[in-house]
Amino acid sequence: MSNILLISPEPWGANFVSKHHYALELVKRGNIVFYLNPPSKGLGKKVFVQQLNDCSNLKIVDYTPIFRGLNKLPAGLSSFLMKLDITRILKVLNVDLDIVWSFDPFRFQKLNLFLSKFKIYHSVDVHHTTKEYLIAKNADVIFSTAHKILNKFSEIKLPKYFVNHGLASHFIDNKSLIKYSLVGDQLVKVGYVGNLNYKYLDKERLYKIISENLNCGFYFIGPRYSNNLSNAEINKEFFNQLEVLPNVYFLGQIPSKELPHYLCLFDMFLMCYKGDENIASMANPHKLLEYFSTGKIVLSHYIDEYARYKDLLVMADNNENLPILFSKVVTSLDYYNSLDLQHKRKAFAYDNTYAKQLDRIESIILKYIKL
Structure with a gap:
């Protein structure tokens, strides 16, 4: 001890x-x-x-x-x-x-x-x-x-x-996983977890992706207001704009131990930070392992530490390409979420x-x- x-x-x-x-x-x-x-x-x-x-x-x-x-x-x-x-x-x-x-x-x-x-x-x-x-x-x-x-x-x-x-143990030891229900009737459910007031959020591309894909539901998990991770509310107006879109849902902050019950409901995950402009700052976001633990595909800005892991995620070298890549992934989810690729993502997460x-x-x- x-x-x-x-x-x-x-x-x-x-x-x-x-x-x-x-x-x-x-x-x-x-x-x-x-x-x-x-x-x-x-x-x-x-x-x-x-x-x-x-x-x-x-x-x-x-x-x-x-x-x-x-x-x-x-x-x-x-x-x-x-x-x-x-x-x-x-x-x-x-x-x-x-x-x-x-x-x-x-x-x-x-x-x-x-x-x-x-x-x-x-x-x-x-x-x-x-x-x-x-x-x-x-x-x-x-x-x-x-x-x-x-x-x-x-x-x-x-x-x-x-x-x-x-990766916390409760993302693995989930034999008693309870699948919660989500509002919205969109066929594809896209998850985003994190501090919504992050200064590097690429608001322009995020809005474009959401507004151009009304057949997809976008679910945001994380605090929108002052919390123990950030006192700033720098994206308040932006999320007020998103809130009026018919395919956006804010689920609020959720305790870490409850996250697996939500993550299992999503078909894919989206990370949309200015990683192409801030390579060092975006070198390795911690939420990726939680996403990988579900096996589902992640579409992301450029992340330096994962540049060589082509099977784990789809990554944009330039954020201008994110909307195009999103359309590509959404129309090919059967491939990107194949059992083989899901196994590789889970194995990587469980090793970390x-x-x-x-x-x-x-x-x-x-x-x-x-x-």
């Missing part, structure tokens, strides 16, 4: 991404995980540790920094105040940390101040900040879900490893569960430390 501090840029909440899933998987293995939320407001000098009712070894940590905006201060002063914040947190945790595992590119550049036996920096998105480089440099090992992201750290003389996104990714990460850690 290890005491692990997981530093996340996304707070604990209804919507789960990789940090949340890793925390749960670590707890399953008997570890005690302290999930450090982003800074809160109004807590004063107090640090709060909340134990989840259904998971005694997972503890959610909230705090307010002594000074907000540490990264804007001179380095010496920033380091001094950072050390005070870390000291406050460690005092309340009152344990010796075995691992500090940071997914946060902005906070706590000096991971060594947590006094843990091992330090991990895990980058799952592209970030444009010099602070991330400092955090990575202070780690013992660097992980990332994209080779293009790892390349950013090429000058750091530390072990660096690609570890793909993970969070349990298997954690096995891979643990084997790497053990090369450098004995916990």
